[in-house]
Amino acid sequence: MPRAIELMKSAYRDLSAGNVDSPLRTVLVNDNGTVLYKPAYSDDAGIFCVKVVSVFPANVEKGLPVTPGIIVVNSAETGMPLAILEAGYLTSLRTGAATGIATEVLAPQESKAGALFGTGGQARHQLEAMLCARPFEKIYIFSRKPEKAIQFCEDNAELAGSLGNCELVANPDRAVLKECDVITTVTTSPVAVFGDDEISDTVHINAIGSLGKDRTEVSAETLLRSEVIVDQRAACLVEAGEICLMRDAGLIGEDYHPMEIGAIIAGDSILTDRTKPTVFKSVGNAAQDLVCSAEIYRHTEANNLGVDAEL
Amino acid sequence: MPRAIELMKSAYRDLSAGNVDSPLRTVLVNDNGTVLYKPAYSDDAGIFCVKVVSVFPANVEKGLPVTPGIIVVNSAETGMPLAILEAGYLTSLRTGAATGIATEVLAPQESKAGALFGTGGQARHQLEAMLCARPFEKIYIFSRKPEKAIQFCEDNAELAGSLGNCELVANPDRAVLKECDVITTVTTSPVAVFGDDEISDTVHINAIGSLGKDRTEVSAETLLRSEVIVDQRAACLVEAGEICLMRDAGLIGEDYHPMEIGAIIAGDSILTDRTKPTVFKSVGNAAQDLVCSAEIYRHTEANNLGVDAEL
Numbered sequence: 001m002p003r004a005i006e007l008m009k010s011a012y013r014d015l016s017a018g019n020v021d022s023p024l025r026t027v028l029v030n031d032n033g034t035v036l037y038k039p040a041y042s043d044d045a046g047i048f049c050v051k052v053v054s055v056f057p058a059n060v061e062k063g064l065p066v067t068p069g070i071i072v073v074n075s076a077e078t079g080m081p082l083a084i085l086e087a088g089y090l091t092s093l094r095t096g097a098a099t100g101i102a103t104e105v106l107a108p109q110e111s112k113a114g115a116l117f118g119t120g121g122q123a124r125h126q127l128e129a130m131l132c133a134r135p136f137e138k139i140y141i142f143s144r145k146p147e148k149a150i151q152f153c154e155d156n157a158e159l160a161g162s163l164g165n166c167e168l169v170a171n172p173d174r175a176v177l178k179e180c181d182v183i184t185t186v187t188t189s190p191v192a193v194f195g196d197d198e199i200s201d202t203v204h205i206n207a208i209g210s211l212g213k214d215r216t217e218v219s220a221e222t223l224l225r226s227e228v229i230v231d232q233r234a235a236c237l238v239e240a241g242e243i244c245l246m247r248d249a250g251l252i253g254e255d256y257h258p259m260e261i262g263a264i265i266a267g268d269s270i271l272t273d274r275t276k277p278t279v280f281k282s283v284g285n286a287a288q289d290l291v292c293s294a295e296i297y298r299h300t301e302a303n304n305l306g307v308d309a310e311l
Numbered sequence: 312m313p314r315a316i317e318l319m320k321s322a323y324r325d326l327s328a329g330n331v332d333s334p335l336r337t338v339l340v341n342d343n344g345t346v347l348y349k350p351a352y353s354d355d356a357g358i359f360c361v362k363v364v365s366v367f368p369a370n371v372e373k374g375l376p377v378t379p380g381i382i383v384v385n386s387a388e389t390g391m392p393l394a395i396l397e398a399g400y401l402t403s404l405r406t407g408a409a410t411g412i413a414t415e416v417l418a419p420q421e422s423k424a425g426a427l428f429g430t431g432g433q434a435r436h437q438l439e440a441m442l443c444a445r446p447f448e449k450i451y452i453f454s455r456k457p458e459k460a461i462q463f464c465e466d467n468a469e470l471a472g473s474l475g476n477c478e479l480v481a482n483p484d485r486a487v488l489k490e491c492d493v494i495t496t497v498t499t500s501p502v503a504v505f506g507d508d509e510i511s512d513t514v515h516i517n518a519i520g521s522l523g524k525d526r527t528e529v530s531a532e533t534l535l536r537s538e539v540i541v542d543q544r545a546a547c548l549v550e551a552g553e554i555c556l557m558r559d560a561g562l563i564g565e566d567y568h569p570m571e572i573g574a575i576i577a578g579d580s581i582l583t584d585r586t587k588p589t590v591f592k593s594v595g596n597a598a599q600d601l602v603c604s605a606e607i608y609r610h611t612e613a614n615n616l617g618v619d620a621e622l
Contacts, residue, residue, distance in 0.1 A: 021339055021340075023337050023338075023339070024337075026334050026335075026337060026348070026350050027334075028332055028334070028350055028351075028352040028359055029332075029352075030352060030354065030359075030387055032387065032388055032389070032390070033389075033390045034390075035350075035352070035359045035385050035390055037337070037348055037350050037361055039337050039339055039346075039348050040339075041339040041340075041341060041346070043341065048339055048341075048346045048365075050348055050361070050363060052361060052383050052385065052392065054359075054385055054389075054390025054391070055390065056389050056390040059389055059390070059391075062389065064389055064391060065391075068389075068390060068391050068392060069392075070383065070392045070622065072363050072381065072383060074346050074363065074365055076341055076343065077343055078343070078344075078365075078367050078370055078373065078375055078379075079343070079344045079345075079346055079365025079366065079367040079370070079379060080365065080370075080375060080376075080379050081363065081365075081379060081380075081381045084395060084620075084622070085622075086622035307620060307621070309395075309618060309620050310618070311381065311395070311396075311397035
């Protein structure tokens with residue numbers, strides 16, 4: 001995770017600087033689901049890659065992953081196919097690392113208390129990234145199903161203990177949100193998972209879940225009084241419910257122009273007002289998959305891991 | 312090949328009927344070459360597929376394929392990745408099969424003499440397709456390098472003999488072109504490989520090679536007096552040099568509207584005037600890859616072929 005966070009730093013910097021070629025994804029649809037193709041290239045990464053990821057909701061009843069995916073890696077020198085990577089772990093890791101770098105760059109230095117909403121498949125990497133970024137003493141775990149929060153705390157107590165001696169607390173009284181320095185949301189909720197009156201004025205929020213332009217994990221009240229920072233402006237303006245729903249409601253104009261995290265990392269944008277909340281909104285970008293795929297491929301090659309396949 | 316030709320019939324019919332979802336390919340470029348991503352889906356095929364094909368000209372000096380490629384197959388029911396196929400053989404086969412179906416549909420029934428221009432990697436499948444479509448007695452082989460034509464005839468004499476007792480003749484006098492019922496061009500030539508005065512008035516031409524809008528294998532004179540039939544109108548109007556160069560020269564207008572082979576197969580378009588040459592121009596389409604991938608995947612599964620790989 002520390003290495004993945006480093007990689008996200010360069011991915012976001014390159015993305016904001018226009019050094020990553022990540023064209024619009026292509027989408028194929030049938031009655032059962034959707035397959036998305038997300039290609040990307042950068043000189044820095046030194047590979048071409050495409051993530052082929054499916055979204056088939058009924059898979060859950062078949063005991064199959066709802067979003068199975070692979071990544072195809074091609075050589076930057078010869079175009080030859082180099083590797084096929086399973087994409088589920090990588091996506092979860094890089095999405096965690098996005099929270100990691102955002103927390104490193106945006107959260108109060110002395111963050112002691114954190115909250116995590118959501119205990120699904122990507123929650124563990126979100127937790128790990130938070131722990132890598134700040135010396136949390138307590139992280140509060142919220143889930144719609146209280147027993148899932150308890151299970152999550154059990155499963156991850158060792159991780160939290162080893163990464164900075166942090167205690168995980170399941171299903172606390174919601175009053176604790178006021179003392180949280182960082183809140184990460186990784187849910188599928190269509191509406192805000194906390195009220196604007198529940199949080200402190202200096203909290204940093206990572207809004208990572210709820211894909212789609214009609215879903216938001218953060219209320220308009222919070223967003224309007226916060227500094228909103230995005231992974232990629234062009235994508236978030238059309239894909240992030242947090243922004244689209246506010247625009248649809250007439251709360252923001254067509255000229256809404258949030259900062260990009262890459263520009264902050266590069267020093268091209270500077271956060272001056274630290275007296276209001278910050279919200280990092282990520283919809284995910286192929287640039288993140290690209291840097292992680294390059295690293296995993298090189299590591300695999302260098303250590304003779306992986307399985308050779310003859311075509 | 313007979314089965315591949317059958318598959319092309321349904322692929323082209325579905326393509327013209329709008330039953331194939333094959334969005335514009337995505338292209339990534341660096342200083343060394345290009346990687347193209349071509350996704351496709353149809354209910355009939357019962358799979359999703361994407362061809363990832365690279366074009367790296369300097370590979371020839373490295374002893375590597377210039378256009379290495381793979382195809383990723385995903386399930387139509389669950390979206391799960393099912394298979395990775397090598398794309399070179401499949402591309403050559405389906406491109407041959409395109410010539411096969413076009414020759415079946417458009418060439419004179421009693422075709423006895425044929426010509427093949429080009430002896431590169433795809434030439435054998437072109438020859439095989441011609442032999443499957445008509446009872447040729449002689450096929451004349453032309454190459455810029457005469458020794459390559461001789462070698463090609465040697466290598467393929469058995470194939471030609473077994474598929475209809477056809478004789479292959481290398482580097483004949485060009486006067487034989489006048490008697491040819493079918494001419495297939497599969498070269499990389501930037502300009503027409505035969506003059507309009509060299510061919511008969513009832514010849515059928517398959518123009519399969521010379522990718523790019525500034526290259527043509529057939530002269531404007533021939534094209535203007537022929538019935539031109541394309542694999543996909545939208546693609547050929549922007550990608551086929553045969554058409555683009557004529558438009559650039561003002562020889563045809565923006566309203567140029569060639570027939571699609573799929574519409575002829577379906578009976579929606581009918582060729583009435585059989586007294587002039589026909590030219591089938593193909594730039595290749597993901598629909599072709601889709602039907603072949605589906606067939607190869609099913610055959611592989613049914614016969615326990617292929618290699619299993621754990622991700």
